[in-house]
Amino acid sequence: MKIPSVKGTRDFYPPDMTIRNFIVDGWKAVSLRNGFEEYDGPIFEYLKMFQMKSGDEIVEQLFSLQDRGGRELAIRPEITPTLARMVNQQINSLPRPIKWFSVPRLCRAERPQKGRLREFFQWNIDIIGVYDVLADAEVIFCVLDYLQQVRLTPEDIVVKISSRKMLAAILLSIGIARKELEPLYALLDKRGKLPPETFEELLAEKVVDESKRKKIIELMNAETIEQISDFVKSYAAAKEAVDELRRLFELLEVMGVAEFCRFDIGIVRGLAYYTGIVYEIYDKASELRAIGGGGRYDDLLKQFGGPAIPATGVGIGDCVLAILLEEKGLLEKQLSSPKLDYFVACVDKELFENAIGITMKLRRGGLAACFSYKTSGLSKQLKEASFRNAKNCIIIGEEFKNNEIAVKDMSTGNQQLIGVDKFFSQLESK
Amino acid sequence: MKIPSVKGTRDFYPPDMTIRNFIVDGWKAVSLRNGFEEYDGPIFEYLKMFQMKSGDEIVEQLFSLQDRGGRELAIRPEITPTLARMVNQQINSLPRPIKWFSVPRLCRAERPQKGRLREFFQWNIDIIGVYDVLADAEVIFCVLDYLQQVRLTPEDIVVKISSRKMLAAILLSIGIARKELEPLYALLDKRGKLPPETFEELLAEKVVDESKRKKIIELMNAETIEQISDFVKSYAAAKEAVDELRRLFELLEVMGVAEFCRFDIGIVRGLAYYTGIVYEIYDKASELRAIGGGGRYDDLLKQFGGPAIPATGVGIGDCVLAILLEEKGLLEKQLSSPKLDYFVACVDKELFENAIGITMKLRRGGLAACFSYKTSGLSKQLKEASFRNAKNCIIIGEEFKNNEIAVKDMSTGNQQLIGVDKFFSQLESK
Numbered sequence: 001m002k003i004p005s006v007k008g009t010r011d012f013y014p015p016d017m018t019i020r021n022f023i024v025d026g027w028k029a030v031s032l033r034n035g036f037e038e039y040d041g042p043i044f045e046y047l048k049m050f051q052m053k054s055g056d057e058i059v060e061q062l063f064s065l066q067d068r069g070g071r072e073l074a075i076r077p078e079i080t081p082t083l084a085r086m087v088n089q090q091i092n093s094l095p096r097p098i099k100w101f102s103v104p105r106l107c108r109a110e111r112p113q114k115g116r117l118r119e120f121f122q123w124n125i126d127i128i129g130v131y132d133v134l135a136d137a138e139v140i141f142c143v144l145d146y147l148q149q150v151r152l153t154p155e156d157i158v159v160k161i162s163s164r165k166m167l168a169a170i171l172l173s174i175g176i177a178r179k180e181l182e183p184l185y186a187l188l189d190k191r192g193k194l195p196p197e198t199f200e201e202l203l204a205e206k207v208v209d210e211s212k213r214k215k216i217i218e219l220m221n222a223e224t225i226e227q228i229s230d231f232v233k234s235y236a237a238a239k240e241a242v243d244e245l246r247r248l249f250e251l252l253e254v255m256g257v258a259e260f261c262r263f264d265i266g267i268v269r270g271l272a273y274y275t276g277i278v279y280e281i282y283d284k285a286s287e288l289r290a291i292g293g294g295g296r297y298d299d300l301l302k303q304f305g306g307p308a309i310p311a312t313g314v315g316i317g318d319c320v321l322a323i324l325l326e327e328k329g330l331l332e333k334q335l336s337s338p339k340l341d342y343f344v345a346c347v348d349k350e351l352f353e354n355a356i357g358i359t360m361k362l363r364r365g366g367l368a369a370c371f372s373y374k375t376s377g378l379s380k381q382l383k384e385a386s387f388r389n390a391k392n393c394i395i396i397g398e399e400f401k402n403n404e405i406a407v408k409d410m411s412t413g414n415q416q417l418i419g420v421d422k423f424f425s426q427l428e429s430k
Numbered sequence: 431m432k433i434p435s436v437k438g439t440r441d442f443y444p445p446d447m448t449i450r451n452f453i454v455d456g457w458k459a460v461s462l463r464n465g466f467e468e469y470d471g472p473i474f475e476y477l478k479m480f481q482m483k484s485g486d487e488i489v490e491q492l493f494s495l496q497d498r499g500g501r502e503l504a505i506r507p508e509i510t511p512t513l514a515r516m517v518n519q520q521i522n523s524l525p526r527p528i529k530w531f532s533v534p535r536l537c538r539a540e541r542p543q544k545g546r547l548r549e550f551f552q553w554n555i556d557i558i559g560v561y562d563v564l565a566d567a568e569v570i571f572c573v574l575d576y577l578q579q580v581r582l583t584p585e586d587i588v589v590k591i592s593s594r595k596m597l598a599a600i601l602l603s604i605g606i607a608r609k610e611l612e613p614l615y616a617l618l619d620k621r622g623k624l625p626p627e628t629f630e631e632l633l634a635e636k637v638v639d640e641s642k643r644k645k646i647i648e649l650m651n652a653e654t655i656e657q658i659s660d661f662v663k664s665y666a667a668a669k670e671a672v673d674e675l676r677r678l679f680e681l682l683e684v685m686g687v688a689e690f691c692r693f694d695i696g697i698v699r700g701l702a703y704y705t706g707i708v709y710e711i712y713d714k715a716s717e718l719r720a721i722g723g724g725g726r727y728d729d730l731l732k733q734f735g736g737p738a739i740p741a742t743g744v745g746i747g748d749c750v751l752a753i754l755l756e757e758k759g760l761l762e763k764q765l766s767s768p769k770l771d772y773f774v775a776c777v778d779k780e781l782f783e784n785a786i787g788i789t790m791k792l793r794r795g796g797l798a799a800c801f802s803y804k805t806s807g808l809s810k811q812l813k814e815a816s817f818r819n820a821k822n823c824i825i826i827g828e829e830f831k832n833n834e835i836a837v838k839d840m841s842t843g844n845q846q847l848i849g850v851d852k853f854f855s856q857l858e859s860k
Contacts, residue, residue: 002518003734006503009471009472011469011516012468013469017470033798035798035799037444038442038444043439043535043549045433045436045439046436052433063495063497065493065494065495067436067539075505090443097803105473105535119472130803251783254786254790255786256787304433305431338462338467340465356564360686363463367463369463369465373562
């Protein structure tokens with residue numbers, strides 16, 4: 001009986017796993033050199049933890065399950081609530097700033113599309129305990145450190161940055177009520193994907209007053225921070241948020257990544273818990289979904305029962321990133337195929353156990369080695385050695401009666417006879 | 431509102447993550463040097479895939495869920511069915527033997543106990559396409575290569591080995607019907623954990639004939655392969671299985687790991703799909719649950735709709751292993767704490783942006799570097815450098831007006847002034 005895999009999930013055959021490892025290992029290495037420490041949480045949590053503060057979009061996409069006691073659980077669709085829970089739990093003993101990263105496996109019950117699957121991996125980096133926009137800048141730098149490391153340039157990608165704090169201040173000053181902000185964010189977040197008429201129709205459902213709607217549309221058409229500055233002249237809170245945004249761009253300049261970054265008031269983010277700077281990373285041609293996005297969520301830890309501690313972070317998925325790297329031809333250039341140090345060929349059945357013994361000794365010494373399961377002809381085994389990408393091939397044949405083996409360099413084809421003991425003592429001295 | 435984590439799951443704070451990474455990275459490195467390639471499957475599959483061939487024990491422990499179309503899914507409790515599915519899917523293009531490994535995250539709805547959690551990681555290595563017991567030996571070697579690498583010795587651990595093929599042949603020869611074998615295996619697998627009277631009572635429920643029961647009890651008391659040999663003299667199929675078991679031990683001798691291994695007829699394994707050699711790895715003192723176990727499952731690929739292809743493999747969990755390493759004092763000796771290459775201290779607020787710029791330049795050069803978020807006194811920042819385990823501390827102060835920085839070696843305390851450009855060009859030449 002044949003059972004298929006579930007739609008929207010992936011099977012990682014060894015070549016796919018090589019790509020996933022290339023991406024994930026890079027995330028880990030860059031996080032560490034940027035001073036972040038790795039953490040992880042469970043794959044499932046109590047359902048209500050994800051329903052509390054993330055907003056409707058993500059709640060609709062939850063895979064929920066029950067444990068045997070009937071408790072409602074869900075597979076994690078994001079790791080930020082887990083992060084908030086974990087940090088709150090040890091808040092008194094963790095030295096701040098807390099700089100943590102994780103590479104969680106996440107699941108969302110979405111309709112599978114290009115770059116959007118029901119199961120994916122997401123690089124998360126977060127700084128907790130810093131109010132200063134410097135922390136937002138450092139997180140953005142870290143993402144760009146990685147994206148540059150995999151050879152993406154300002155020709156390939158762009159970080160579009162805005163501020164929820166600024167947006168909130170302006171919307172409040174226009175006369176939108178605080179409780180109307182969250183549903184409005186959800187609509188503004190989708191604006192880029194909607195035809196202008198549809199957007200205006202949906203906006204009319206949420207904002208009855210036409211003059212307010214006009215102001216919102218005017219605001220969302222602003223293209224530079226300067227245009228916003230004119231707009232907010234008279235609102236102190238909005239002015240403060242604009243100044244913060246300006247400072248962020250100065251810091252990104254200091255960090256050497258400004259050419260990747262630009263202001264875009266259209267960036268609002270789908271998650272409900274953002275409170276300050278928000279941003280999304282896109283391919284420059286805007287042909288793909290967002291590679292990732294993040295922002296500041298200063299209230300979340302408190303909402304999860306902890307003290308009021310500021311926080312900012314980003315999430316980068318593996319799906320769109322892999323598509324972009326593939327399309328730019330950057331994967332094949334950087335993927336290294338696994339190499340065996342030694343392939344051990346044996347041309348005499350009687351000596352097969354010696355081939356096994358030598359292989360195992362090489363492995364115990366830390367070297368990648370394989371024997372051939374078939375003691376067939378030498379040329380077949382050499383083919384296998386070359387197929388397995390072996391650097392060297394050890395040949396065990398007639399000379400073994402003198403306790404000697406032939407070692408063939410697979411790149412040059414050079415071959416030399418050497419005593420077994422001498423061979424291993426040479427290896428050891430290396 | 432505070433929400434706890436789900437019982438039986440783990441939060442991996444950075445120190446816990448260091449242990450998990452030490453274990454998982456070791457599994458990966460040893461797999462690769464033993465010639466295995468990495469694969470992975472989805473975290474959930476169709477529920478029925480796990481109900482088909484794994485046996486009752488694991489079916490009772492499934493975390494099941496539904497997707498939005500109402501399809502029944504389950505979080506994977508083991509990866510072998512996924513492996514069978516994936517291999518069957520590409521069976522015509524995969525060169526054999528297929529030597530694959532994986533480190534899946536698995537979930538089982540069990541009652542949490544010491545060494546047994548509801549979510550865990552399991553190292554899986556499998557060889558597909560080899561009938562010869564040599565493949566079983568290679569899998570066992572690979573496990574022992576790892577366990578020796580983390581410094582466990584024959585004083586610490588033992589691999590207890592038996593054969594389902596042998597057990598089946600003997601039970602059939604005693605007169606047990608083929609369809610009674612599977613429920614009988616489940617009982618025999620639990621025998622070691624039951625008082626003898628309880629075992630005999632339960633056995634009486636499954637085997638009505640007293641003389642058969644006596645033979646089974648006599649068989650299960652055998653301590654060596656020799657004692658079994660006497661037992662099976664007249665049954666050809668059993669004799670063949672005993673010979674195979676003997677050959678396995680010879681190969682383990684050739685591979686240099688025989689002193690870790692011994693015959694134990696009590697090893698039956700809980701999973702239903704085993705067909706040949708079976709084994710479990712235990713701490714020598716037998717104080718913990720099994721570290722792992724495996725065996726041959728020659729029929730599984732066929733049962734999953736593929737061709738008849740032999741297979742053998744093992745699974746090692748992270749929970750018991752971590753407890754054992756901890757108890758033996760082997761963790762602290764081998765865990766390396768993460769190190770920063772440079773901590774950048776800045777004692778003049780006006781120069782802070784320079785500190786940031788230098789830090790980011792170090793990171794872009796591949797070095798682990800951090801700046802201090804607080805430009806407080808130097809002694810405080812040096813303390814932070816030492817707390818963050820920095821090898822060197824760069825001090826940006828008065829001399830920066832001459833474009834110079836002080837570089838302090840944190841282990842020797844030596845400090846030298848150097849021009850910024852010279853410092854970076856020296857780094858580059860390294």
